[in-house]
Amino acid sequence: MIGVFVANRIARPMRRLAGAAEALGRGQSIEALPETGPDDIRRTTEAFNRMQARLTRFVEDRTRMLAAISHDLRTPLTSLRLRAEFVTDADAQQRMMATIDEIQTMTEAALAFAREESVTEATRAVNLTALIESLCDDLADLGQKVRFLDSPKINYRCRPDGLRRAARNLIENALRYGGEARVQLDEKPSMVQIVIEDSGPGIAEEDFERVFEPFFRLESSRNRETGGVGLGLSIARATVRHHGGDITLSRMPRGLRATIALPRSHRGL
Numbered sequence: 310m311i312g313v314f315v316a317n318r319i320a321r322p323m324r325r326l327a328g329a330a331e332a333l334g335r336g337q338s339i340e341a342l343p344e345t346g347p348d349d350i351r352r353t354t355e356a357f358n359r360m361q362a363r364l365t366r367f368v369e370d371r372t373r374m375l376a377a378i379s380h381d382l383r384t385p386l387t388s389l390r391l392r393a394e395f396v397t398d399a400d401a402q403q404r405m406m407a408t409i410d411e412i413q414t415m416t417e418a419a420l421a422f423a424r425e426e427s428v429t430e431a432t433r434a435v436n437l438t439a440l441i442e443s444l445c446d447d448l449a450d451l452g453q454k455v456r457f458l459d460s461p462k463i464n465y466r467c468r469p470d471g472l473r474r475a476a477r478n479l480i481e482n483a484l485r486y487g488g489e490a491r492v493q494l495d496e497k498p499s500m501v502q503i504v505i506e507d508s509g510p511g512i513a514e515e516d517f518e519r520v521f522e523p524f525f526r527l528e529s530s531r532n533r534e535t536g537g538v539g540l541g542l543s544i545a546r547a548t549v550r551h552h553g554g555d556i557t558l559s560r561m562p563r564g565l566r567a568t569i570a571l572p573r574s575h576r577g578l
Contacts, residue, residue: 322346379420386413418540430468437465438494444473445492453484460494463501467552475545476503479567483507487564503569511565517558521546
């Protein structure tokens with residue numbers, strides 16, 4: 310009996326620590342763990358709590374800094390716009406205004422991202438299949454060529470609004486550059502996949518990672534209607550990585566495949 314008691318006293322805080330580490334790795338907000346148990350486990354728990362607090366402060370400070378920079382840029386941009394109006398060369402003035410508009414759009418996008426990041430969405434269990442299917446139905450109702458293929462029902466623990474936005478970004482990219490989107494969910498022992506395929510020309514393999522860089526655009530005309538500001542894929546990948554997963558791209562014989570891979574919890578959630 311004494312051996313069982315000692316084993317439980319060691320195993321319980323270790324299981325709690327393992328669960329908290331997994332949740333933290335998936336971007337969930339968790340409370341500080343009780344610092345109990347044998348000395349070695351208690352010190353490990355104390356170190357984990359300190360690490361979690363530092364990571365939280367780092368993310369909050371980064372988000373506040375991004376929001377402050379984006380906000381403060383508005384004033385000099387307004388000043389530049391006013392000065393550009395006094396330029397007598399019409400062609401030079403037009404080019405200056407276009408550049409100012411582009412910088413302002415990028416600034417507003419960065420500010421919107423910072424505001425969104427500052428609001429922590431609660432993690433909860435949802436029917437992921439129904440979530441993505443409803444997104445496809447909404448886009449199809451708007452006249453978009455989106456098909457949701459037969460998929461298994463998958464319950465998943467996530468931040469549904471963020472995951473929905475990430476999937477929507479990838480689907481809209483498939484529609485914009487590939488003309489159509491085929492969406493399907495797949496379930497594997499260790500992960501859940503959301504697969505989006507199109508029938509477009511695709512992109513070169515050397516650009517698979519570059520398209521996820523902030524403000525990078527393959528579309529070279531700088532037309533915001535066709536190329537956006539280059540933040541969408543960066544935000545989508547950041548959201549998925551906050552869930553402990555990732556987004557990868559791969560070529561098909563005709564078209565491009567984007568895969569959102571999300572980890573399965575060891576508790577089956």
